[in-house]
Amino acid sequence: MNTKVLFVCLGNICRSPTAEGIFRKVITDAGMHDHIVIDSAGTGGWHIGKAPDARAISAAKNRGYNLSSLRARQVCIADFDEFDFILAMDHANLSDLKVMVPHHYQGHLGLFLDFAQNFQHREVPDPYYGEAAGFDLVLDLIEDASAGLLHQLQQRRRA
Numbered sequence: 001m002n003t004k005v006l007f008v009c010l011g012n013i014c015r016s017p018t019a020e021g022i023f024r025k026v027i028t029d030a031g032m033h034d035h036i037v038i039d040s041a042g043t044g045g046w047h048i049g050k051a052p053d054a055r056a057i058s059a060a061k062n063r064g065y066n067l068s069s070l071r072a073r074q075v076c077i078a079d080f081d082e083f084d085f086i087l088a089m090d091h092a093n094l095s096d097l098k099v100m101v102p103h104h105y106q107g108h109l110g111l112f113l114d115f116a117q118n119f120q121h122r123e124v125p126d127p128y129y130g131e132a133a134g135f136d137l138v139l140d141l142i143e144d145a146s147a148g149l150l151h152q153l154q155q156r157r158r159a
């Protein structure tokens with residue numbers, strides 16, 4: 001049975017598609033792409049159908065990740081029936097998700113950076129209104145948390 005992971009940020013054009021692209025490569029490199037389904041969404045609907053921010057695409061491409069085929073969508077109630085892990089990029093996104101979560105949800109709803117191993121950050125900062133360096137920090141944080149999430153999923157699979 002596949003494990004399904006949803007990454008969530010505000011508009012689904014910077015952080016969560018970056019997490020989707022990075023984690024897709026991480027699981028592919030680990031040979032687990034047939035066992036894990038990945039998607040991303042935003043709590044807001046402003047960018048539905050749009051490609052990720054050009055700066056996010058460029059920063060990711062510089063590290064070997066391809067985000068160009070991704071399109072923004074808004075998180076919906078059905079996602080709680082679909083995904084085993086719903087991982088928010090920050091506390092505000094997590095709060096929005098907690099308002100939506102059905103009482104019967106049995107999956108993991110939490111912060112993505114809870115899986116980080118090398119950074120003390122608890123939130124992935126929104127780089128949208130900042131400089132290029134913000135996108136590089138987002139990549140660093142997401143790469144770290146992706147390694148930790150992969151490790152956790154590998155342990156679950158062995159158990």
